[in-house]
Amino acid sequence: MEEMEAAENDDPLDDWFFESLKSYKDLHVFQLERPTQVIEWTSAKTVCVAGFHSSKNEILELRLPLKLLADENKGLCAERDFKVVHGGFSDGPVRCLRHVPGTRCVVTNDGRSSDLQLWDLGGDDSDVIRRTGSIRGTSASQTGTRIAAPPSAPARVLHGARSSDVRLTHLSTGQTLYKLAAVDSAEPLTSLKFVGDAAFLACCSDGTVYAADIRTPAAPRVSPPPPSAGESLLWWADASAAPQQSCWKVVRVSSSAQAVVSDLRNLGGALGGAQLDLQTAPCRPGDVTVSWAPALDGCFSVSGFGGLVQIYDTAGWRTAPQDARPLFQHRGHVVPSRRHDDSDPASVTVHAWHPERPRTLLSAASDGSFHVWDWVEPEAG
Template sequence: MESEEDWLVESLRLYQDFYAFDLSGATRVLEWIDDKGVFVAGYEGLKKNEILHLILPLRLYVNENQGLFPERDFKVRHGGFSDRPVFDLKHVPSTRLLVTSGLPGCYLQVWQVAEDNDVIKAVSTVPVHEKEGTLWPRVAIFSSVAPRVLHGVRLSSLEIVDLESLKTAYTSGVSDNEELSSLQVLDADTFAFCCPSGRLGLVDTRQKWAPLESCSPNLGSGGQRWCAEVGDKGQGLGSSIASLGSNGQLRLLDPRNLCHPMSSVQCPVSIPSPNPELLRVTWAPALDNCLAISGFDGTIQVYDATSWGGIGSQVEPLFIHRGHVFIDGNGIDTTPLVTTHTWHPCKPRTLLSATSNASLHVWDWVDPRASR
């Protein structure tokens, strides 16, 4: 196995930039507010959890070739405390509002980031009518003149609520009790859902519930669980859906034909995900056809999906971030698990990643193909 010393030497070639930080508590959320600010929030039980608005190190958001920078750390811009674990946090675009979800899952909490001081304070709650002891509502935001929050524990409890009036604007109106693993707003009228079974659907809120769905609702048989993300329409592949299973299977689907994946590949993960709730697949917003996966161990794997095709093939990552293994875990068996990662909204190869031991990395990876 590669030693920490070897990796540290190799990292000089692997990264354009690399920063490692320690948070006060582990986080499962990394939510951008612009290209230089990010929200994190703790998820520990039986304690107050911090919600922080952090500003990235100066070097990461100024123009190139500006010389040396004295500030090489995050700055805390705003902060607050949640009385419960935060499993999901969404910023409402063009506002100073945040929406959080966690356990107990009987409500969502709405927060406001102060303009004239450094406080993040709770301002209201959104009731969740379906009470689930161990499940929490998945959340997504419709941004418009009157922003709305989409939330649900199961397909049957999906609803859209106006954040100003707190009135319900849409409900699924079905008795389907399948659990949700993720929700994603696509535009002003449509959203996507994914279930742990691998079931996918696209919903048009202007119509009665009739989602465009995948044809294989039993993909999760045998204990495998799934998450998914729809790629931005600017992707080279067009608007594609990446669906990741807890054993490392990764499927790419065309939203117009969810019954027949364009490709289904096997990623070289060390073990099945020890906590499928932490599975994450993300499309790069500023790099065509690239995506990243995490939630299996202490690494994040980056792939170029340009040439993928067919069913059942093995693929190799374009890049693997092992910094959490060698810096946070010192390369030993107790390596922390990656809890989440996110791409920078406009710097093509910059990602943030966090782990279960409260570390936070910012890294700009070098494309290995550039040196060939």
């Protein structure tokens, strides 16, 4: 991946910047040599990205622009670029990447099998990211493996390609420490998410959600897919982790842009639902990102339905379906430029919320564009 640079000063992009002055507190636009499908925080100031080209790819740890991180006197800070702090190479694509909290280790999957690759991100004495090992998968997969790391117990990861092969593996020994029990179906997974040190959710492409605990071999609680009028849909899900919330919430979004919010304690019920204002198109399980805001109560984001990242506020949602307009949408990835063919518009490949800054997100697209932005809430705009 070549050194990232500010986007070219072409007229359409300049026009969009002027229009966006009132919508963003901060906005930085960069270009990657190859697009990425992973954005993973390794600290509050650094992220990992990696290419998903069929051949050799770079895997990089980047520090956020210092100008973005400056809380005061931003005008005195000239550094607007990401800085590469560690880098290495992967022989194949990187379709999923998870950082193991409390370590300098990341775990990846290539999207072509259920095998895992282990990496050391390097430290103060080395700027090289190097591969340290692998974990053999348990099943053939054409959709890749989902990976989750518990907040504590840094020597283990949860992983699986299908609901029937979810397991917890010790990274050093490769030993299986836990296996999701009594699951008859083999639906592809769209996400795995820890909701505490031991409890986790396994979300399937058909909308089924399994809630389980790695401390017990008991069968998981099963929530069937939300009603969808007989349609065959793909579903994506995420669970909220905002500390100010009294309960964990789960949001499920379908390929027809239907959204359902449930209480983790009663996944079969619905706290609210809506029809989102999304471009609907055929999607693969790995195309869409759904993510609750970690520091903004009741809000979640969605991308993968085109070139937009949309943010929705669930406050006021009722159990009866309703149309919902986005609270904010980032459309910078579809702004035309001379660098790319406008007849083939970019689609967002991944986005991620900052773990601490309430309205700061990163997003990447299929044309290699890479943005970091802090949006202004509508009332302030």
